[in-house]
Amino acid sequence: MRRPLVAGNWKMHGDLKRAVNLARAVCAGAPDAVDVVLFPPYVHLQSVVDAVDATSVEVGAQDVHSATEGAFTGAVSASMVKDVGASHVIVGHSERRAIFGDTDDGVARKFALALDAAIAPILCVGETLTQRESGNAESVVLRQLDAVLERVGAEGLEAGMIAYEPVWAIGTGRTATPQQAQEMHAIIRDAVARRDEAVSQRIRVLYGGSVKADNARALFQEPDIDGALVGGASLNAEEFLEICKTAAD
Numbered sequence: 260m261r262r263p264l265v266a267g268n269w270k271m272h273g274d275l276k277r278a279v280n281l282a283r284a285v286c287a288g289a290p291d292a293v294d295v296v297l298f299p300p301y302v303h304l305q306s307v308v309d310a311v312d313a314t315s316v317e318v319g320a321q322d323v324h325s326a327t328e329g330a331f332t333g334a335v336s337a338s339m340v341k342d343v344g345a346s347h348v349i350v351g352h353s354e355r356r357a358i359f360g361d362t363d364d365g366v367a368r369k370f371a372l373a374l375d376a377a378i379a380p381i382l383c384v385g386e387t388l389t390q391r392e393s394g395n396a397e398s399v400v401l402r403q404l405d406a407v408l409e410r411v412g413a414e415g416l417e418a419g420m421i422a423y424e425p426v427w428a429i430g431t432g433r434t435a436t437p438q439q440a441q442e443m444h445a446i447i448r449d450a451v452a453r454r455d456e457a458v459s460q461r462i463r464v465l466y467g468g469s470v471k472a473d474n475a476r477a478l479f480q481e482p483d484i485d486g487a488l489v490g491g492a493s494l495n496a497e498e499f500l501e502i503c504k505t506a507a508d
C-alpha cells in the first residue's frame with residue numbers, strides 16, 4: 260500500500276504574503292493520511308518552511324542546478340535548498356526542459372545531487388502532444404526515466420518519486436483521461452520492475468496535468484496513480500485541500 264502524496268507547484272506566482280498565507284491555510288486543512296509538499300519560488304522557501312513548522316506539511320524547491328557549486332550566476336544547489344529546510348525538489352519539469360534547455364543527462368545529475376544532499380527528488384517525465392500523436396509517448400517517457408535509472412539505479416530512484424506529466428495537459432485544462440494516465444503509469448512501473456520488482460511496488464508515481472478538485476477522484480481511483488503534482492489548482496488553498504482530501508479517501 261503506497262501512501263498518497265499531493266504536491267503543489269506554485270511556479271513563479273505570488274508575493275511573500277500570499278505564499279505564507281497559502282502555506283498556513285494548507286497546513287490548517289491538510290489531512291493526516293496524505294503527504295503534502297509545497298513548492299514555492301526559491302525566494303519564499305525559508306518563509307514557507309517557517310510557516311509550516313511543526314505541521315506535517317513539507318516544502319520543496321522547484322529546481323536545483325546540476326552542479327554542487329561554482330560560478331553559475333542565478334543558480335541554486337541542492338545542498339542550499341536542504342540547508343533552508345526543504346525536503347524535496349522537482350527535477351525535469353517540462354517547463355525546465357522546454358524553456359531552460361534541461362537535458363535528460365542534466366536532469367539525472369540533478370536527481371543524483373538531490374540524493375547526495377538528502378532531499379527527495381520528484382522526477383517529471385512526459386511527452387508533448389506531437390510525440391503522443393506520432394506514437395512516441397512511451398519511448399520518450401522511458402528515455403527520460405532510463406537516464407535517471409542509469410545514473411542512480413532502482414535504489415536511488417526509490418529515495419525519490421516519479422511524476423508523469425503529459426506536456427499537453429499542463430496548464431491547458433486538458434487532463435489525460437484516467438485510462439490514459441493509468442496506461443502510462445503502468446508502463447513506468449513495469450520499467451522500474453525490470454530493474455527491481457520490489458522497488459517498482461513501493462515507488463510512488465504521481466500524475467500531473469490540470470488536476471483539479473473535480474477530476475482528482477477518477478484519477479486517484481486508478482491502481483498505479485499514487486497522488487498528484489498540481490500546478491494552477493495549488494494556488495487556491497480550498498481547491499488544493501479538496502484534492503488532498505480526495506487522495507486521502
Ligand code: PEP
Nearest residue numbers: 429430467468469490491
Ligand atoms: C505542473 O506544472 O506540474 C502542472 C501539473 O500544472 P497544472 O496543474 O497547472 O497543469
